[in-house]
Amino acid sequence: MHTVILACLAAVAVAAPQQYHNYDGPDYRHIAILRDEREDRGDGNFRYEFETEHGIHVNAVGTPGSKGQSNIQGFYRFPVAGSRAEVTYVADELGYRPQSPLIPTPHPLPAHAQEQIRVAEEQRRQGITWD
Template sequence: MKLVIFACLVVVVAAAPQDKIVEIISDQRSDSGDGNFNYAFEADNGISVSASGTPGAAGQVNMEGVFRFPLDDGTIAEVRYIADENGFQPQSDLIPKDHPLPAHALQQIRFAEEQRAKGVE
């Protein structure tokens, strides 16, 4: 049993990140406790996050924010988002765009709509 515990500890230590420590260069937070909040932080490695929240009509907290992080090529990736009663809605050049539907798929959709209009279920 001691050998198993020792082996687990060795694995945990070996898996620990060996890179430099990332320092937080700014950290701002406010929370009124009623669903209104703001936070923003930035790290020395180029990562930054900010968000604000307000109470929503259905009891949820609506959020709006952005996060940025460096890519391997040195550019900065950015994701902006809204999270509200309509769900999580991210916007970014990183998110793949929908490709156009092929002609046969459009044909099937039109056929299904025609059938529904005729009352076919």
């Protein structure tokens, strides 16, 4: 009986969380901002850049857009799995367009599907239609 109780206590101890992250409690540690630069010219042109001690780095440059929007080009970097991830982006009248090897891309179409698309486009150019 004592062995069963000890085994249960050991199982509870092993299953208990090893670290508790309470971001509102006494274990909370502020992350130092190493650099924080901001510039707003008041005419729609702006730029900002900041970097933290944990390796987060953000940079953006904005200009007025042709349709009243802000056009922004920039990047953000952050640590992930022992390396550094980076996303570059453009945001303008065409929307937000990020680029990064982290962003999943669809598998390439197989050769027969590409050929079917090519044939369909050629038939469309020739005026062939279907109901």
